[in-house]
Amino acid sequence: MSEDISNLPPQVQERLLRLQQLQQTLQSVLAQKQQVELEMMEIDQASGELQKLADDAVIYKATGSLLIRTEKGKISTELTERKELLSTRTSILAKQEERLRGQLKDLQTKLQQDLNPVSPSPQQ
Amino acid sequence: MENKQEDELRKLSVELRLLEQTAEAIQSRVNMVNTVITDLTYAAMTLDGLEKEKENSELLVPIGGSSYVRTKLANPDKVIVGMGAGVSVEKTFSEAKEIVKKRLEDLEKTRMSLQHQFTQVADKMGEDREKFEGLLAKLREEKASKNV
Numbered sequence: 430m431s432e433d434i435s436n437l438p439p440q441v442q443e444r445l446l447r448l449q450q451l452q453q454t455l456q457s458v459l460a461q462k463q464q465v466e467l468e469m470m471e472i473d474q475a476s477g478e479l480q481k482l483a484d485d486a487v488i489y490k491a492t493g494s495l496l497i498r499t500e501k502g503k504i505s506t507e508l509t510e511r512k513e514l515l516s517t518r519t520s521i522l523a524k525q526e527e528r529l530r531g532q533l534k535d536l537q538t539k540l541q542q543d544l545n546p547v548s549p550s551p552q553q
Numbered sequence: 554m555e556n557k558q559e560d561e562l563r564k565l566s567v568e569l570r571l572l573e574q575t576a577e578a579i580q581s582r583v584n585m586v587n588t589v590i591t592d593l594t595y596a597a598m599t600l601d602g603l604e605k606e607k608e609n610s611e612l613l614v615p616i617g618g619s620s621y622v623r624t625k626l627a628n629p630d631k632v633i634v635g636m637g638a639g640v641s642v643e644k645t646f647s648e649a650k651e652i653v654k655k656r657l658e659d660l661e662k663t664r665m666s667l668q669h670q671f672t673q674v675a676d677k678m679g680e681d682r683e684k685f686e687g688l689l690a691k692l693r694e695e696k697a698s699k700n701v
Contacts, residue, residue: 479636482642
């Protein structure tokens, strides 16, 4: 396979490398986005459970490996703030994803144009 | 004709690679689910055992590295259950057991669904491999007959 690539013109080789890099970056952005979305879902679930509890319920918040006692109002506010922060992060990641997909599409089009003259001509 | 077959081979090869990646991703999720199921099964067993104990019962609490600290059960009626997102809530034993049971049931459903997806992907991979090998053999045969 690498031998096949080394037979291609240098410009095409560069574009192929760039394509691989963009694909890797996109995968990383998608993984981060998925992680953030999962965390947001977890916050929604925890907030839902908190709402069912009485105001004086015994609640603890994890700090490292410790659990520290907290109050319903305080932890609810913290969760809301955390969710807002994550929501901003998701928007940023979504924009990055869109930009990367656009760049990938452009590069794929250019590569197809580069590679077409190289590939054998269709049956005559 | 050969070009068409070569294109088909290339397509199958890409599809197979994607299917392999999908199968790996599903397998890794199954492993994760299995880990959580084991963890929750231990929790259920611990709750069952602790429920029978009285206040001030002596316990050994694991601190890792096969080491334990000696403690006394301060409140045999309540346990602290994690709700996700770093929030834990005090619950009665029966509530805690119900939560653990529900989570185990949900995870079993997730595991079943993942296993079903895995089987579908594996079947498709089998089909594609068969097609791939058939096409490859045909192409080699054609090339060999041309060279004669």
